[in-house]
Amino acid sequence: MDIVKELLAGSRLALARAITAVENEDDTAIAIMQQIYANTGKAYVIGITGPPGAGKSTLTDRLAKEFRRQGKTIGIIAVDPTSPFSGGAILGDRIRMNELTLDEGVFIRSMGTRGSLGGLSGKTADVVKIMDASGKDVVFVETVGVGQSEVDIVKAADTTVVVLVPGLGDDIQAIKAGILEIGDIFVINKADRDGADRLNNELAMMLDLNSSKSDWRPPINKTVATAGTGIEELLVTIEEHINHMKNSDGIANRRRARTRDELLFLLEERIKRHVAAQIAASGRLDSLVDSIEQRERDPYSVVAELLNSFLR
Amino acid sequence: MDIVKELLAGSRLALARAITAVENEDDTAIAIMQQIYANTGKAYVIGITGPPGAGKSTLTDRLAKEFRRQGKTIGIIAVDPTSPFSGGAILGDRIRMNELTLDEGVFIRSMGTRGSLGGLSGKTADVVKIMDASGKDVVFVETVGVGQSEVDIVKAADTTVVVLVPGLGDDIQAIKAGILEIGDIFVINKADRDGADRLNNELAMMLDLNSSKSDWRPPINKTVATAGTGIEELLVTIEEHINHMKNSDGIANRRRARTRDELLFLLEERIKRHVAAQIAASGRLDSLVDSIEQRERDPYSVVAELLNSFLR
Numbered sequence: 001m002d003i004v005k006e007l008l009a010g011s012r013l014a015l016a017r018a019i020t021a022v023e024n025e026d027d028t029a030i031a032i033m034q035q036i037y038a039n040t041g042k043a044y045v046i047g048i049t050g051p052p053g054a055g056k057s058t059l060t061d062r063l064a065k066e067f068r069r070q071g072k073t074i075g076i077i078a079v080d081p082t083s084p085f086s087g088g089a090i091l092g093d094r095i096r097m098n099e100l101t102l103d104e105g106v107f108i109r110s111m112g113t114r115g116s117l118g119g120l121s122g123k124t125a126d127v128v129k130i131m132d133a134s135g136k137d138v139v140f141v142e143t144v145g146v147g148q149s150e151v152d153i154v155k156a157a158d159t160t161v162v163v164l165v166p167g168l169g170d171d172i173q174a175i176k177a178g179i180l181e182i183g184d185i186f187v188i189n190k191a192d193r194d195g196a197d198r199l200n201n202e203l204a205m206m207l208d209l210n211s212s213k214s215d216w217r218p219p220i221n222k223t224v225a226t227a228g229t230g231i232e233e234l235l236v237t238i239e240e241h242i243n244h245m246k247n248s249d250g251i252a253n254r255r256r257a258r259t260r261d262e263l264l265f266l267l268e269e270r271i272k273r274h275v276a277a278q279i280a281a282s283g284r285l286d287s288l289v290d291s292i293e294q295r296e297r298d299p300y301s302v303v304a305e306l307l308n309s310f311l312r
Numbered sequence: 313m314d315i316v317k318e319l320l321a322g323s324r325l326a327l328a329r330a331i332t333a334v335e336n337e338d339d340t341a342i343a344i345m346q347q348i349y350a351n352t353g354k355a356y357v358i359g360i361t362g363p364p365g366a367g368k369s370t371l372t373d374r375l376a377k378e379f380r381r382q383g384k385t386i387g388i389i390a391v392d393p394t395s396p397f398s399g400g401a402i403l404g405d406r407i408r409m410n411e412l413t414l415d416e417g418v419f420i421r422s423m424g425t426r427g428s429l430g431g432l433s434g435k436t437a438d439v440v441k442i443m444d445a446s447g448k449d450v451v452f453v454e455t456v457g458v459g460q461s462e463v464d465i466v467k468a469a470d471t472t473v474v475v476l477v478p479g480l481g482d483d484i485q486a487i488k489a490g491i492l493e494i495g496d497i498f499v500i501n502k503a504d505r506d507g508a509d510r511l512n513n514e515l516a517m518m519l520d521l522n523s524s525k526s527d528w529r530p531p532i533n534k535t536v537a538t539a540g541t542g543i544e545e546l547l548v549t550i551e552e553h554i555n556h557m558k559n560s561d562g563i564a565n566r567r568r569a570r571t572r573d574e575l576l577f578l579l580e581e582r583i584k585r586h587v588a589a590q591i592a593a594s595g596r597l598d599s600l601v602d603s604i605e606q607r608e609r610d611p612y613s614v615v616a617e618l619l620n621s622f623l624r
Contacts, residue, residue: 033610034612034613038610259601259605259611260601263615267615270619271622272580272583274619275583289568289571292571292575295349298345298349298350299578300342300346300349304582309624310583310623310624311586311623
């Protein structure tokens, strides 16, 4: 396919088109993914997650600039599971009208949910692969942290940075088990605000309680991203984690687990489609739903019957 | 089963045990659901959703008391998709240490996610059915609104109330397409705060833009739930929507669509389990993952091969 050739040669237009094909689930999407697959696995993927208003975009932009100074090319995928909007219009343009968008070495794309969350995390993983195949050295996946969704989305990352901020309150901050477990590095952004030390102490305590058998103890960095304070130190911490991952089995294990999850997820998706198509073709769904609605049958026995007709 | 008999006879203990069985995916869960199914469909289900801190619990409690005054029995399911906790300990006890918990006509249960969000919405639908079968007249499903998850969860509702609050900021408030579409009634709670009128105007404008072909125009109510202000008016609005739903095809259509969704969801779940078991039994997963990790194969062709071996 021409688009694949151009993508692998580094064309920005082909990159944008390939991403759109995946987002829209175009007929060409699977063929593109299949053909680029052998060229993936080179980019380093950094996840940036945390509650709304924590300053993730600013932090990501600052980090991207630091990596640019080292000559690395960058992809940024800004994912908002609570937004129905995708493309460049919302996150990308509004917030990022800065020099990054003029840099040919940086490609920014925002993604929202157009359907299921499961679909969004799968598509994010595909967009990471597309950016990877197009030759980006570092790919950022930045996502609003609102529960299970961001946990699924940052599974695509080799290093996950969790961004917290003082004063958002327990209700929203949600220093929860899930967030603690996915963070390789914690950042207290807006660290010049009241409550930064308290948050630091609480977080350190929770990390102590949560410490697993892993040989990496997630460090806590403080930043004021808007002022650029603490960014270089954060970069050093990220590079330490990258080295740790590369010098241990960490990265191989994490990527293997990810490949396994993605394979099973893809299989489930295909099965769902197959089943939906079969049921539609059988023309029986309406009468089955009727019989359940009338309480003549229960859904569990209907499913048992359908399973027998679909599965070997 | 004894537990089903006791549940249908109104036993609180059997009710609690049946819910726990569903939450834990006990072996007995499907049998319970299957046996109670014919006794479901009587309760009226009201969804209450909105951002963290909007005052949903207080509002739900106030509404529950109004329905109690009419002699109706109540079930309350408090769902937090961002919490790993379930049972009575977190939401239920902390917030609801009030006269409601002493009322035999009210049964409160909180649910968190112990795994996938998809699982949580399916389990919530099952718990609604259990409360329904146990004879509750009105079942509230109260869920923290954080994106797709609450949209899935309130699908179990006949009437959905979206609770907003002035001053949370655009970032968190998220008056988004998804929220607008699921709301039958909007409530501006804490309406004595600055910004209530502005929120009201913005919301009215968005509802105008969003107005569909439906003959129900979602009204906006103002409340101060902690003070009890506006609760009676909200109850009247809810009763108007209930009447609207019952006097039109609304409720039949909504329940039919729900039955259809639930049937397909259940089918997908069963197929996933079947496939996971088959793959585990085949012992091939590790070598397939290896070949993909080595880029000898791509995941898409592997999935195509697996599909052929599992599906008719």
